[in-house]
Amino acid sequence: MSKGREGAAVGGGPTAVLLRYLREQNRPYSAQDAFGNLQREHGLGKAAVVKALEQLAQQGHIREKTYGKQKIYFANQEELPAASEAELRSLDGEITTRAAAVQALQQKCRQLEAELKDLNSSMTTTEMARELEELRRECDSYSEKLKRMKSATNHVTPEEKEKVCSEQKLYCKEWRRRKRMVTAVPSRRATELLDAILEGYPKSKKQFFEEVGIETDEDHHVTLPEAV
Incomplete structure (x- = not known):
């Protein structure tokens, strides 16, 4: 269907805006999400958005799914233009590149988590300074004790x-x-x-x-x- 016939079929105003938005994004939205995303740019009211979505669903231009008390809407995949072989190959290449990037980031995250664990289990600078001072006092005490022992005159002979x-x-x-x-x-x-x-x-x-x-x-x- 051409854009002109398509526009005539769905009419203008909120209906055309919502259809174009759902096809461009090609992902599911609730009426509240669609209203929140388009209200500022197009000045659409909540009631107009709900009415336009229901109309598009009745006409078959979009699909409607109900989850509990909430409905979501998404573009009819059969009306979307089919991708060419070149586009599909490009998408496959992008998927491979992004998958490799994700794997590298996951590996980096594991390394950072291991480093963080080591740092958390290590003493802080203040704790190390306190421990060093305690060891110095202990060393001085032993040194003084050894000095007294060496200078004593009552050693036991063999x-x-x-x-x-x-x-x-x-x-x-x-x-x-x-x-x-x-x-x-x-x-x-x-x-x-x-x-x-x-x-x-x-x-x-x-x-x-x-x-x-x-x-x-x-x-x-x-x-x-x-x-x-």
């Missing part, structure tokens, strides 16, 4: 250390020997005698040990060191 270690081994050896004596088979007789005494003793076992003068490792909360 000979003194060896003597102390030898005495510890000797005492631990004697400690083990005496514990083995307590737990050896011949001493079970003594254990049996203690149990027999405690049966008629009016106080606790702990009190009996205190009166007799028996001391155990547990009383002093000590344990025998591991053998070296």
Whole structure:
């Protein structure tokens, strides 16, 4: 249909403006959207826009779809001019170019998100300065402590250390020997005698040990060191 016949079919005024707009944009609009987009430029009223859209839909120049309580309108695709092969190839090329651009932007966004995550997990300049100052104070404290230790005159000589270690081994050896004596088979007789005494003793076992003068490792909360 030629533009002249088309204009005669739809009339002039709001109807022609809306038909031309919907075909140029080739996307769906509600009556409110169309009114908002065209009102300033063409001075169309809301009622005139609604009436023109309904008229165009009845004539088949545009399509109408209802979603809930809202209607949307879009150009009749059968009345739009068909694209040439060259135009289609151009559109395909543009789609490919834009798709590649979108992919590159998505990759860039992922990189920026990773950088932002690293920055958010890192300390701020103020926090780093505070941490550095704390480490400096700690370092100074250790340095002062090391200086005092180096200047001290009561260091233990290797000979003194060896003597102390030898005495510890000797005492631990004697400690083990005496514990083995307590737990050896011949001493079970003594254990049996203690149990027999405690049966008629009016106080606790702990009190009996205190009166007799028996001391155990547990009383002093000590344990025998591991053998070296």
